[in-house]
Amino acid sequence: MSIEKLSSFLASTYENFPKGRTISLVVLRTTQSETIFRTEGSGEPMSSEFVQAGLENTEIIPRLVMTKRKQIAPERRKGREFLRQYNLLYNAKGDTICSLNTNAPCEMCIDCFLYGFAAGGEGAQKSRVWTEDAFSILPSTELIGDRTINALYENGTMRDETGKASTALNTSEYIKPSVHFLDIVTLKDVTADELRYAVGNILLTTRYGAVSSRVGRMDNEILGVFGGFAELPSSLELVQQVFDLLSKTDNVTLEHPLQKDSVVNAVKSIINQWTNKRGISVQLNEEELNNLVADIDTNWSMEKQEEFLARLNKTYESYRQIPAENTSKKSKGK
Numbered sequence: 201m202s203i204e205k206l207s208s209f210l211a212s213t214y215e216n217f218p219k220g221r222t223i224s225l226v227v228l229r230t231t232q233s234e235t236i237f238r239t240e241g242s243g244e245p246m247s248s249e250f251v252q253a254g255l256e257n258t259e260i261i262p263r264l265v266m267t268k269r270k271q272i273a274p275e276r277r278k279g280r281e282f283l284r285q286y287n288l289l290y291n292a293k294g295d296t297i298c299s300l301n302t303n304a305p306c307e308m309c310i311d312c313f314l315y316g317f318a319a320g321g322e323g324a325q326k327s328r329v330w331t332e333d334a335f336s337i338l339p340s341t342e343l344i345g346d347r348t349i350n351a352l353y354e355n356g357t358m359r360d361e362t363g364k365a366s367t368a369l370n371t372s373e374y375i376k377p378s379v380h381f382l383d384i385v386t387l388k389d390v391t392a393d394e395l396r397y398a399v400g401n402i403l404l405t406t407r408y409g410a411v412s413s414r415v416g417r418m419d420n421e422i423l424g425v426f427g428g429f430a431e432l433p434s435s436l437e438l439v440q441q442v443f444d445l446l447s448k449t450d451n452v453t454l455e456h457p458l459q460k461d462s463v464v465n466a467v468k469s470i471i472n473q474w475t476n477k478r479g480i481s482v483q484l485n486e487e488e489l490n491n492l493v494a495d496i497d498t499n500w501s502m503e504k505q506e507e508f509l510a511r512l513n514k515t516y517e518s519y520r521q522i523p524a525e526n527t528s529k530k531s532k533g534k
């Protein structure tokens with residue numbers, strides 16, 4: 201079992217105090233459909249940043265950015281769907297069930313313990329899942345499409361009940377399909393089951409971006425897993441190294457869409473040189489990585505997921521601080 205190879209960097213049990221053990225994941229995120237990372241109709245521009253193209257190639261280019269919040273919010277929501285299904289979300293103050301972005305975390309569920317919460321009251325838990333902005337490999341100018349759409353009437357057609365044609369026009373900027381983002385996710389002082397939970401959320405989440413009918417399909421793939429005492433190089437450094445390498449690779453033209461195989465090969469050949477740098481002590485090899493993903497798939501399978509989540513949930517039992525006014529209703533949420 202490959203998860204054992206990471207054991208020096210995993211906590212044996214949840215603890216309140218950090219000990220500097222990190223598991224880092226290299227994640228390739230590929231859009232599978234048109235995707236929008238902003239609130240639709242808000243007039244916000246698509247998020248991009250001017251950065252150096254490569255470490256060697258010093259040209260400045262705009263890159264699309266998938267911000268931390270755009271990554272982590274859908275992934276937390278995915279995990280919480282299962283917690284809700286198995287009644288593993290607890291009641292917060294005022295008898296409301298634990299929920300995101302409502303200032304009412306329960307401070308007791310797996311999500312609260314792992315991804316953190318800042319409560320209005322006494323408690324706070326730092327998130328132990330750290331993401332950073334993910335960057336596109338190619339310049340954003342290649343990756344954004346623009347479309348003018350006639351607004352539909354409620355009957356789903358361009359004409360209202362009286363046969364009048366719609367004149368409302370919307371211009372919509374979108375990220376094209378087959379755009380690759382590279383991302384480093386760092387897990388701090390997590391247990392083996394917390395690792396399974398966090399990676400499961402990444403692998404199970406397939407929709408990102410604006411919450412509407414035009415949400416983007418996204419495929420996430422784990423290309424590397426490291427254990428160490430320090431963070432990996434940043435996702436920007438990785439993207440820049442990949443850009444340099446691809447521009448030197450025969451048969452790869454740096455235009456959209458990039459061939460996924462070329463991207464995966466470039467990423468793997470770069471991260472394979474990271475071992476024993478910056479406190480990296482262990483990198484799972486190809487077979488161990490596949491075994492780890494298989495282990496995670498098994499724990500999340502229909503047959504095992506309830507047992508897996510209940511086991512993880514139980515590990516926080518002695519650390520739960522029942523808010524004073526809730527002592528009498530220790531029961532789980534409905």
Ligand SMILES: [Zn+2]
Nearest residue numbers: 298306309312
């Ligand atoms: Zn909670």
